[in-house]
Amino acid sequence: MASPSRVPGQPTALPVSLTVNGERHKWMLDPRVTLLDVLRDHLSLTGAKRGCERGECGACTVLINGRPVYACIALACTCAGTRVTTIEGLSRGRRLHPMQRAFLEADAIQCGFCTPGQILSAIALLEHHPRPTQAQIAEAMSGNLCRCGTYPKIVRAIRIAARGRKQR
Amino acid sequence: MTTVDRDRTLFVVTTVEIEGREEESVVQVPAFEPTPWSPRARLDHVGAGVVRVDGHAKVTGAARYTVDIQLPGMLFARVLRAPIARGGVSRLDASAARAIPGVHAVLMGRDIPSIPWTQGAPLLGTRILYPGQPVAVVAADSWAAADAATHAILARWSAREHAVGIPDPSGRPRRLRGAPAPPTSRRERRGNVARAIRTAPVVLTKTYRVSPVVHQALEPHGSVVWWQGDRVTVYDSTQGIFRVRRQLAEHLGLRSSQIRVVSEFMGGGFGAKNDCGSYTVLAALLSKKTRRPVQLVLDRKEVVLDTGHRPETLMRLTLATGREGALAAIDFEGWVALGADGWVGGPGQLMRRMYRCPNVRTVEHFLYTNTGPMSAFRAPFYVEGAFALESAMDLVARRLGIDPIDFRQRNLASADQERSRPYSTNGLSACYTDVARRIGWSKARKTSKAPTRRVVRGLGIAAQVWGAGGGPPAYAEVRINRDATALVATGTQDLGTGSRTILGQIAAEVLGLDLEDVRVVLGDTDAGPYAANSWGSMTTASVGPAVRTAAADARRQLCEVAATLLGASADRLTLRRGRVRVGGGRKSIALRRVTEHLGNVMIVGRGHRGPNPESVTVASFGAQAVEVEVDLDTGVVHVLRIVAAHDCGRTVNPALAESQLHGGIIQGLGYALCERLVQDPRTGAVLNAGLHDYKIPTMADMPTIDARVISSGDPMANHIGVKGLAEPPIIPTAPAIANAVYDALGVQPTALPLTPARVLQLIKKRRTRRR
Numbered sequence: 001m002a003s004p005s006r007v008p009g010q011p012t013a014l015p016v017s018l019t020v021n022g023e024r025h026k027w028m029l030d031p032r033v034t035l036l037d038v039l040r041d042h043l044s045l046t047g048a049k050r051g052c053e054r055g056e057c058g059a060c061t062v063l064i065n066g067r068p069v070y071a072c073i074a075l076a077c078t079c080a081g082t083r084v085t086t087i088e089g090l091s092r093g094r095r096l097h098p099m100q101r102a103f104l105e106a107d108a109i110q111c112g113f114c115t116p117g118q119i120l121s122a123i124a125l126l127e128h129h130p131r132p133t134q135a136q137i138a139e140a141m142s143g144n145l146c147r148c149g150t151y152p153k154i155v156r157a158i159r160i161a162a163r164g165r166k167q168r
Numbered sequence: 169m170t171t172v173d174r175d176r177t178l179f180v181v182t183t184v185e186i187e188g189r190e191e192e193s194v195v196q197v198p199a200f201e202p203t204p205w206s207p208r209a210r211l212d213h214v215g216a217g218v219v220r221v222d223g224h225a226k227v228t229g230a231a232r233y234t235v236d237i238q239l240p241g242m243l244f245a246r247v248l249r250a251p252i253a254r255g256g257v258s259r260l261d262a263s264a265a266r267a268i269p270g271v272h273a274v275l276m277g278r279d280i281p282s283i284p285w286t287q288g289a290p291l292l293g294t295r296i297l298y299p300g301q302p303v304a305v306v307a308a309d310s311w312a313a314a315d316a317a318t319h320a321i322l323a324r325w326s327a328r329e330h331a332v333g334i335p336d337p338s339g340r341p342r343r344l345r346g347a348p349a350p351p352t353s354r355r356e357r358r359g360n361v362a363r364a365i366r367t368a369p370v371v372l373t374k375t376y377r378v379s380p381v382v383h384q385a386l387e388p389h390g391s392v393v394w395w396q397g398d399r400v401t402v403y404d405s406t407q408g409i410f411r412v413r414r415q416l417a418e419h420l421g422l423r424s425s426q427i428r429v430v431s432e433f434m435g436g437g438f439g440a441k442n443d444c445g446s447y448t449v450l451a452a453l454l455s456k457k458t459r460r461p462v463q464l465v466l467d468r469k470e471v472v473l474d475t476g477h478r479p480e481t482l483m484r485l486t487l488a489t490g491r492e493g494a495l496a497a498i499d500f501e502g503w504v505a506l507g508a509d510g511w512v513g514g515p516g517q518l519m520r521r522m523y524r525c526p527n528v529r530t531v532e533h534f535l536y537t538n539t540g541p542m543s544a545f546r547a548p549f550y551v552e553g554a555f556a557l558e559s560a561m562d563l564v565a566r567r568l569g570i571d572p573i574d575f576r577q578r579n580l581a582s583a584d585q586e587r588s589r590p591y592s593t594n595g596l597s598a599c600y601t602d603v604a605r606r607i608g609w610s611k612a613r614k615t616s617k618a619p620t621r622r623v624v625r626g627l628g629i630a631a632q633v634w635g636a637g638g639g640p641p642a643y644a645e646v647r648i649n650r651d652a653t654a655l656v657a658t659g660t661q662d663l664g665t666g667s668r669t670i671l672g673q674i675a676a677e678v679l680g681l682d683l684e685d686v687r688v689v690l691g692d693t694d695a696g697p698y699a700a701n702s703w704g705s706m707t708t709a710s711v712g713p714a715v716r717t718a719a720a721d722a723r724r725q726l727c728e729v730a731a732t733l734l735g736a737s738a739d740r741l742t743l744r745r746g747r748v749r750v751g752g753g754r755k756s757i758a759l760r761r762v763t764e765h766l767g768n769v770m771i772v773g774r775g776h777r778g779p780n781p782e783s784v785t786v787a788s789f790g791a792q793a794v795e796v797e798v799d800l801d802t803g804v805v806h807v808l809r810i811v812a813a814h815d816c817g818r819t820v821n822p823a824l825a826e827s828q829l830h831g832g833i834i835q836g837l838g839y840a841l842c843e844r845l846v847q848d849p850r851t852g853a854v855l856n857a858g859l860h861d862y863k864i865p866t867m868a869d870m871p872t873i874d875a876r877v878i879s880s881g882d883p884m885a886n887h888i889g890v891k892g893l894a895e896p897p898i899i900p901t902a903p904a905i906a907n908a909v910y911d912a913l914g915v916q917p918t919a920l921p922l923t924p925a926r927v928l929q930l931i932k933k934r935r936t937r938r939r
Contacts, residue, residue: 032312046236047229049435051386052468056859059386087229100227104219107823110831111664112226113386113435119227141867145859147386147436148664149831151870 016080020045021089027076035079036060036071039086047087047116051145058144061117062086068124068143087116090123099123099161106157110148118144122158131162182779184639186704187548187895188517195640198778201713202678202720205818205889207881212744213677214888217823220669221683222433222662231433234405237392239461243272245454246314247447248304248321249470250296253330253538253852254346257294257303261322265306268320270313272458276304280453283419286509286541287348291419291446296325297348297508298540299847299854300473302446307454307462330538330852334377334482334503348508349536356516358585359527364497368488372563376556377919379844380480380505382472383545384864387435389475390465393451400455402429404448407437408701409693410659415444420452431691434663438835439544440476441663442703472857476543477845480505483515483556487563488527493570495579497527502553504534509541515553520586521633522557523579538852544703546835547634547895551902555920558630558903562910572629572907573600573609581633584785592781592884593891595815596631596789602813602878603629603793612795613911622801625808626912628794632899636816636892637786637885638709639777643697646675646718646773648726652746652760653685656718660699660711661691665894666824667707671715673820674888678719679726680743680759705788705892708820712888714777722773729771730762777886786885788892790814792833792900796908800931803924805841805909807871810901817891818881829875829897836901838865844921 013028020043027042036053039045039062048071051059055073062071063085090097099119102108109115118141125132125140132140137155146154182195205211225231250257262274277292285291292302304321308314331344344351365371385405392403400422406412409429417424434441451464466475486499500519506512516530545551565575580597583590604610613627644658656675662668672686679686689695699711723743730748731738734757742749749756763771780786791813797806810833819825842863846855856862875897881889902920910916915930915937 040236044238045229046232046238049233049387050235050465051388052859054468054858054860056468057386087227091228096224096227103227104223107217107220107223107827109220109223109226109664110666110827111385111387111434111436112222112231113233113664115226116229138868138870143866145386145864145866147384147438147835147864148827149834150827151834151865151867152830152873153827154867155870 014077016077018079018082018084020084021086029076031075031077033076034072035062035074035076038076039071045086045088049113049116051113058117058121059114061120061144063120063124066124066127068121085120087119098164102157102161102164105160106153108150108153108157110150114144114146118146118154122154122161125158126162126165130165132158180779182640184780185635185637186706187544188513188635193640195779196776198717198776201778202716202887204883204887205881207883207889211677213673213683214820216673217821218669218673218683220666220824221672221688222668233387233433233435234390234392234403235387235465237403239392239394242392242461242463243307243309243454243458244311244314245305245307245451245462245464246311246318247302247450247470248318249473250299250301250303250325252296252325252327253299253332255296255326255328257296257323257325259322259324260304262304264322265317265320268313268317270309271306271317272309273307273454274304274317275450275453275457283449285446291449298538299852300470300540302450305450305454307458332537332539332847332849332852333480334505334535344535344537346538347536348538351533351535352512354512354514354532356520357529361497361499361527361529364527365486365488365499368496369491370564370567371486371488372560372567373484373486374560374563374918375482375484376559377482378480378552378555379920381478381545381839381843382845382862383438383440383476384859385436385438385440388466388468388471389441389445389447390463391448391451392461392463393448393455394461395452395455398426400427400452402427402448404429404431405434405441406431407441407661407663407703409661409691410698411701412444412448413693416448416452419444419449428694431661434661437663438546439548439703442544442701468859469857472862473854474540476541477507478545478548478551479507479510479542481515481552483553485556485560487560489564489568493568493575493578495523495525498525499529501531502533504532505537506534507537507539507542510543513549515549515556518550518553519557522581524581524585539847546832546898550634550899551839554630554632554899555903555906558900559906559916562907563916573604576600576631587785590784592784592786593815593817593879593882594789595879596791598878599789599791599813599815600631603791603811606874607793607795607809607811609793623797623799624912625795625797626908626910628904628907628911629791630900630903630907631791632789632896634705634788634892634896634899636705636709636788636896637780638706638892639780640710642699642710642714642777644711644714644718644775645697646722648722648763648771650763650768652763653687654679654681656686656688656715657696658690658699658711658715659693659696660707661702663702665702665707665828666821667702667711669824670708670820671711674712674715675719678716678723680745682746705894705896709886709890709892710777712820712890713886714775716888717775718773720773721775722771725771725773726762729766730757733757733762733765781884784884786882786891788814788816788896790896790900792904794904794908796905796912798909798912798927803927803931805922805927807837807905809872809874812875812897813878814893814896815879816877816893816896817879817885818889819877820890825877825893826875828893830873832895832897833873833875833901834865836898837869837905839920840902840905841921
């Protein structure tokens with residue numbers, strides 16, 4: 001099959017198993033293939049974006065065992081055995097994750113290209129700091145670039161989601 | 169609400185201003201046009217801060233951008249690019265590249281038709297004018313194979329002397345050795361500048377410099393092209409589907425109707441995606457050759473090297489005033505390093521427009537250099553010019569001992585001086601008053617000077633004018649479905665600004681439907697009638713009236729049908745919340761009954777944007793006030809607060825409008841403090857072609873931003889009362905920050921960005937002065 005991630009050269013394949021959005025998958029993968037390649041090309045999960053492909057922009061952010069990771073610089077084989085959550089794994093049917101709802105309510109979206117990564121980083125932030133300070137938000141979110149300028153509204157979204165957690 | 173005049177003139181010529189360029193276009197006068205909404209009109213949908221209609225797709229990852237398009241048998245393309253700034257390439261040999269497993273095609277200049285590109289030289293030519301210029305392209309069944317193949321192409325590069333940047337700040341333009349083309353100049357004047365300067369009591373001259381910066385939209389430029397028989401389908405990340413269609417047809421020698429361009433979701437452009445890219449042409453040629461769909465998406469380095477930038481500009485400005493602060497003369501001379509190619513806008517226009525001044529002379533020199541071609545970047549040339557003009561205004565205000573806001577208020581341009589006619593509306597004075605009140609201008613100016621020992625604070629102001637009335641041609645169609653929902657089709661695109669939502673709100677308003685019952689289809693040249701590029705802050709003001717007219721046309725037809733069902737006269741009917749009502753009375757019918765009565769007879773409303781008013785100029789205005797803190801030890805500038813007030817006519821959606829203001833301000837913040845494209849003058853290599861060394865603002869850089877629109881509708885601008893909003897907010901931010909630093913230090917910044925090293929130089933000057 002045509003695939004952007006098939007690397008020419010030595011076809012040394014390793015068995016890799018991953019749990020992605022609750023589903024277990026197993027592949028034989030070239031050790032040079034990244035997690036982002038696997039998600040986008042093998043699973044058609046295109047919510048994680050290629051923005052720079054060198055760990056600079058954060059558009060490819062996914063959660064590995066709940067921690068935000070740049071999928072473009074994570075080799076798939078080093079993620080073996082982990083639980084991966086992508087933006088597609090957050091909603092249950094039509095029911096959105098509270099952070100997704102908060103992003104909509106705050107209009108923390110413009111072009112939307114960085115949005116999946118922003119939402120996943122924001123979720124990880126609230127897991128560690130349920131009521132984050134401004135400094136904690138700045139620290140946790142500064143690895144996710146946005147060129148349209150949604151940062152002030154992402155802060156609002158995080159505050160909305162944090163309030164929602166408290167009330168639950 | 170509508171009138172039909174059968175004796176009307178069908179076609180007239182109207183003037184449209186696009187990013188400072190005036191274009192005349194023939195326009196069809198609409199058969200009927202709705203009467204303008206009054207600024208005080210209470211509307212149901214228009215003016216509501218509803219959630220954007222494509223938000224759900226964007227927060228769930230369902231939104232598919234160009235880079236997410238996966239087609240059967242799709243190949244992946246990579247480009248071989250010149251590693252030198254100027255020179256030639258010879259002995260191109262792709263035999264090793266072709267031998268790599270999975271490679272389907274390699275194209276070099278000799279393999280493709282001659283397509284004029286940079287400076288008219290052929291695409292994939294061997295004459296190199298800038299680093300990153302495309303030389304060959306490969307398609308393979310994996311990205312990695314294509315990338316490996318570009319590295320396997322043998323080439324002999326011969327570097328020659330190159331020209332980078334603006335070589336001699338004090339000198340006159342001259343032919344730079346190695347430059348792609350000789351410089352051009354443009355002079356404009358009104359009044360007698362020399363005499364005004366001779367006789368004015370206060371005359372100040374200063375030179376300002378701004379660095380080249382890059383758009384850096386998060387979605388890289390790219391296309392997926394599938395050439396099937398005589399039809400070409402292009403998925404493209406673009407600001408103008410119809411423009412790409414026409415340009416690609418010209419490049420390929422096709423008729424434009426053979427091409428379909430689709431851009432459903434688009435990850436930002438800011439001016440860098442206004443044209444058909446070389447990547448689109450190359451993907452099309454590869455698809456033709458391989459008979460497969462081809463994806464060519466640039467990597468981040470390629471985006472920086474070869475998709476345009478805001479050019480480096482040097483500006484010498486002389487302001488002359490009377491003792492009471494009335495501007496007597498503005499004398500401007502600027503040097504713009506365009507890069508290898510580009511369009512000639514220029515900062516002079518702002519100098520002629522921004523303030524009331526009888527004597528203005530602007531001289532602009534455009535230099536061609538061995539840097540990638542420039543492209544428009546959000547308020548092109550105005551952002552550069554505003555830094556010089558607004559800095560010089562503060563310099564003069566300080567000399568005169570007049571408050572910077574008072575000084576600007578005294579020099580308000582109440583009319584368009586270039587075209588000698590009034591503005592339709594001009595809220596600039598109110599913007600000054602509003603930001604002054606909200607930031608606590610007078611009080612903060614007095615108290616903010618009390619620093620700790622190592623930190624000083626300052627306040628700055630700057631303002632903006634921007635021609636943003638939009639204009640024709642723009643078309644829309646509104647189809648009423650059998651289930652009493654509507655489909656709005658128009659050939660515009662949504663770059664993330666929210667056009668899809670705003671146009672839906674306008675249609676819902678006219679049709680009396682819930683927003684969820686209105687679907688907007690855009691970003692597909694086969695689906696909607698023509699609309700122009702999303703540039704020049706003109707989409708809402710251009711396409712919005714077309715959608716309103718189309719919806720009114722559909723509504724008129726619906727009412728005619730409903731009138732027969734209700735036994736009432738059509739002009740007495742109102743349409744709201746899915747019901748047709750007779751007058752204000754009880755007699756009504758569900759819209760669904762009307763559409764079901766029609767069965768498969770379809771109501772289609774059509775609308776297009778009418779001509780612009782000839783007696784007034786339509787422009788957006790705004791002012792921003794900024795508070796900063798400067799660290800005297802490190803030279804770091806901390807922006808604490810940015811307060812913005814903008815006049816852009818009616819706001820269709822306040823939530824989206826605020827997002828646009830934030831976007832402009834934050835890009836302006838980057839321009840002020842951290843962004844600069846660095847090209848090594850010795851080697852010609854670009855040293856920070858990425859997002860790590862080229863730093864755009866992050867969450868950690870955010871000040872408190874308090875931005876709002878203070879205007880209501882502008883009924884003279886167009887019948888929905890809207891003026892442009894996308895570009896205006898980026899214009900005043902950097903000069904307001906620089907003026908705040910000036911206020912804090914008492915020494916004026918003359919170059920952007922305000923890096924710590926530059927600020928430390930200012931601090932050093934300040935100490936010398938105090939001694």
